[in-house]
Amino acid sequence: MSTADDRPTGPRLTTTSYAILGLLAVRSSSSYELTRQMGRGLGRIWPRAASKLYEEPKKLAALGLARAREGSVGERRRTVYSITPKGRRTLAAWLAEPGAGPVLESEQLVKLFFADHGTTRDALATIAAARAWAEERNEDNVRVGRAYLGGEGEFQERVATNMVVGAFLTELYRTVAEWADWAEQVVGRWPEDPRGATLDREAMEWVVDRAGWSVR
């Protein structure tokens, strides 16, 4: 009856589908438990609204990649999803494919991009907000890292993989903070009206020079 083919025929799987499949591969969960996992880890690299985590597992179940066990808490329904063997194979196949590069969206950078249509004060405030963001995120990250080091992380068996991603975030936050410090210096030398800002040639050369790392 089956063609022994693990490629799903129904609705196409998105990265979000695979992300949730991955969470289920770690442990069976209700949608609410998935939102917790999103909060402490995955959400930093693949942020999604909670409602997605109620909708998406249904799709996985419909495709035979997960199984839904209906239960209840008092009068309420409660559904726990588990990955199936087919789901594990599908996840493994996906992991072997290339994967798209990072996508960055930054409203703050958009504001800085158009800073010459506002005031220098606005730009400095935006830069300060970016630095504060980096510091806040980093502290979270450190908390989780220290917990793992102390043997208190929730999934000790996953610490090796978690560390690789954690290291990336650490470096990202540090980079944002260091850039913000630099940008504060540069923009701090602008006149009140940014349209009067002249090219800081030295800073520009420094940037182009730093960027030279990959160019032969």
Add this chain to the structure above:
Amino acid sequence: MSTADDRPTGPRLTTTSYAILGLLAVRSSSSYELTRQMGRGLGRIWPRAASKLYEEPKKLAALGLARAREGSVGERRRTVYSITPKGRRTLAAWLAEPGAGPVLESEQLVKLFFADHGTTRDALATIAAARAWAEERNEDNVRVGRAYLGGEGEFQERVATNMVVGAFLTELYRTVAEWADWAEQVVGRWPEDPRGATLDREAMEWVVDRAGWSVR
């Protein structure tokens, strides 16, 4: 008749709306010209499909923030959009507001997050892809930077602002590349089956230590 209030009453403006409003503040453009601008700059920090750039300016025009001039090229219609004074005020007001922190989405990092459900080879390939991505993006960035330095950039009057954003991207690409080099070392020491990977305590301490920059 008017309440002399610049807050728009119709459809809410999104960051994408303001991004396009900003582009129009720099110069009047057709939708196609907007796609070019997206390609060389803004798209790196606020990526959007071309079709958005045909749809969104209509909304701006409906709100009185932009004006649409209908023209033609041969038989075809061609619409050029310009910002209005009200549009400039609205843009300036937006620039004075805080702005959301960066949002990162990385399919590659998601794959690494679940690397223990695939092979070590898969993980190394993903890391290599991330490095290649950083290198490629950086070369683009350098090209643009050098052009500005040589006085060839298209909007010399905007070089001061562009540089602040360009510097961020430079540092981001460099960070990705350096992280990839580090990750390659760490994952290279894993056994074939990543589930057998034990915590590289030294690497973990290094990460936590690096992350210590903002913690007192």
Add this chain to the structure above:
DNA sequence: TTCTTCATGTAATTAGTTACATGATTGA
């Protein structure tokens, strides 16, 4: 025992993408 937070979900809406269609321009 009442208030708040945790937990479980659905419905309505929207922002965004992919796919398509076709005329204009350039250059081999």
Add this chain to the structure above:
DNA sequence: TCAATCATGTAACTAATTACATGAAGAA
């Protein structure tokens, strides 16, 4: 003169968000 690429736009679709509703559990 024909093919490729540039340029201009619409239509269909979907992934994702926001808003809403409400029961359960714990705390004051």
